[in-house]
Amino acid sequence: MKQNDTITTLDSNKSAKIVSYLHNDASFSKKGKLFIDLLNNQSNEDDILEIIFIPKVVSLFMKEKVETYLSLKYGISLEENQYYRSVSNDTLWNPATLADFSKDVTGMGNDSDNFYNKNKSYNYNLKGIEIYTDTIFNAKNYVLWGHNSKSKLIVNHNELTINNYKVWHFKKHLDSIDNRLFKIKINQELWNSAIDTLLVNEKIYLYVSHYNSQGTIELSSGQYYEGVLNASNDIVFENINLLNDSRFIFIKAPDMNMLVRKSINCDENTKLSLDFIEGTYPVNLTVSNNLLSRKYNSENSKLVIDDLPEGKYNITVKDKFGNEKKSEVEIKKDKKFQVKLSENWELTENGFVIITPEILDSEKNLEFKWYKDNEVLGLEKTIKLNEEGNYSLIITNGICEDKFDFKVNSNTSNLISLFPNPSKVSEEITLQLPNDFNKSVEIKINDINGKLIKLMKRDNINENSFKFKIETSGVYFVHLKSENLTKVFKVIVY
Numbered sequence: 001m002k003q004n005d006t007i008t009t010l011d012s013n014k015s016a017k018i019v020s021y022l023h024n025d026a027s028f029s030k031k032g033k034l035f036i037d038l039l040n041n042q043s044n045e046d047d048i049l050e051i052i053f054i055p056k057v058v059s060l061f062m063k064e065k066v067e068t069y070l071s072l073k074y075g076i077s078l079e080e081n082q083y084y085r086s087v088s089n090d091t092l093w094n095p096a097t098l099a100d101f102s103k104d105v106t107g108m109g110n111d112s113d114n115f116y117n118k119n120k121s122y123n124y125n126l127k128g129i130e131i132y133t134d135t136i137f138n139a140k141n142y143v144l145w146g147h148n149s150k151s152k153l154i155v156n157h158n159e160l161t162i163n164n165y166k167v168w169h170f171k172k173h174l175d176s177i178d179n180r181l182f183k184i185k186i187n188q189e190l191w192n193s194a195i196d197t198l199l200v201n202e203k204i205y206l207y208v209s210h211y212n213s214q215g216t217i218e219l220s221s222g223q224y225y226e227g228v229l230n231a232s233n234d235i236v237f238e239n240i241n242l243l244n245d246s247r248f249i250f251i252k253a254p255d256m257n258m259l260v261r262k263s264i265n266c267d268e269n270t271k272l273s274l275d276f277i278e279g280t281y282p283v284n285l286t287v288s289n290n291l292l293s294r295k296y297n298s299e300n301s302k303l304v305i306d307d308l309p310e311g312k313y314n315i316t317v318k319d320k321f322g323n324e325k326k327s328e329v330e331i332k333k334d335k336k337f338q339v340k341l342s343e344n345w346e347l348t349e350n351g352f353v354i355i356t357p358e359i360l361d362s363e364k365n366l367e368f369k370w371y372k373d374n375e376v377l378g379l380e381k382t383i384k385l386n387e388e389g390n391y392s393l394i395i396t397n398g399i400c401e402d403k404f405d406f407k408v409n410s411n412t413s414n415l416i417s418l419f420p421n422p423s424k425v426s427e428e429i430t431l432q433l434p435n436d437f438n439k440s441v442e443i444k445i446n447d448i449n450g451k452l453i454k455l456m457k458r459d460n461i462n463e464n465s466f467k468f469k470i471e472t473s474g475v476y477f478v479h480l481k482s483e484n485l486t487k488v489f490k491v492i493v494y
Helices: 060-074 188-194
Strands: 091-093 103-111 116-118 120-123 126-132 141-147 154-156 168-173 182-186 202-209 223-226 235-240 246-254 257-263 271-277 283-288 293-298 302-305 311-318 324-331 338-340 344-346 353-355 358-361 367-372 375-378 383-385 389-396 401-409 417-419 428-432 441-447 452-458 465-469 474-482 485-493
Touching: 060 103, 060 116, 091 103, 091 141, 091 168, 103 120, 103 126, 126 141, 126 188, 182 188, 202 235, 223 235, 257 311, 257 324, 271 311, 293 302, 344 353, 375 383, 441 465, 452 465
Parallel strands: 154 246, 344 401
Antiparallel strands: 103 116, 103 141, 120 126, 126 182, 141 168, 168 246, 182 235, 202 223, 202 246, 257 271, 271 302, 283 293, 283 311, 311 324, 338 358, 353 383, 367 375, 367 389, 389 401, 417 428, 428 465, 441 452, 441 474, 474 485
């Protein structure tokens, strides 16, 4: 390295950080020294946790992999614009697509190649919040989360229209069979500093909303979890179903609180599931808009409403003592998509087939999963297959789902034969098909000038062969055409 070349100066008054340096100077000497000068006033709490020295020029991609390893291992976030890469070269966190949530990115998982395995993690830059699970991750499985850098950690339920609260985005990179549940803990010191006071009739809730196309939190759908104080006075949320691209916030709300969840089924109106949290029953509800007003009542904490036509509604609930809660909700019908996919496909002469479903009608973006023997083969709209067998495709728009089963067969073209060739004038010629060939067939015979000599058509044939004669010597072309199959034979007649 160049003489007196300073990588960085660590400020012991700031949060922990990952420090790295790439040196690609062409004048780099084969002999040199690297000095790490630790500050004299460095305390035990500011120890350097790990030093990795690579005595060669490495790529930016390799640098990102090393920094990701250090970040996830020690709970120290990278800079907000940096990628997180796994040991197997997967992109775990993309700052380009998650720019609004790249503050204090934290993660955990199993990087067995580098002796790193964690099922609990918290961030040195935002101490006091832990996310953990009860079981160890499989190799090369990870989860990461980051927030939007807003100031309000725990927002009051009546401030939810103010866009100043922290929202976390959650990313999963797990095996398809891994549907683990998570736990989140906020320690007492952090939640005490995040809210003015927690009244006797108030609690902290965790709200989880799954990703939507607008990229926002929707408080009218999703899942609420009630925080419970443990022996250390920390707030713990258990059995949390965090999906890929989930987003979550923390809310302080009174005991009398109404949670509205929407359940949308294909070609049906939305159902409303209402949960009344620790209110005094019975409760009375009014659901209204400019066109109608309906009243309901419930003797317990749950109520399902499924008889409302499409539209936007105001909901008002009052418990036995007149405590009131209001909410707004939209009822709509979700339309099922229409997709077409052939049930039979055939490998080409090159040994593969490219399959793309035909989208006839869809109002939403579709997601695709291709399967063989319950194993996921791909997630794109188009897939390339090189083995015969039984396959399936599951398509969903987030609400509706449809499954398509199909079969990939070997190249039928190689099993079709024509004989004798050459043949004599008026001699019977046979076009032999495979035994299980049951598709509609069209056969054209043209002379060397392209003139049509004979045309044969059969639908769903049961015979395994076509027989015909040619009465004049010359060179002829026999064209066979069927679904996903075209084959041409050159015939010499003498």
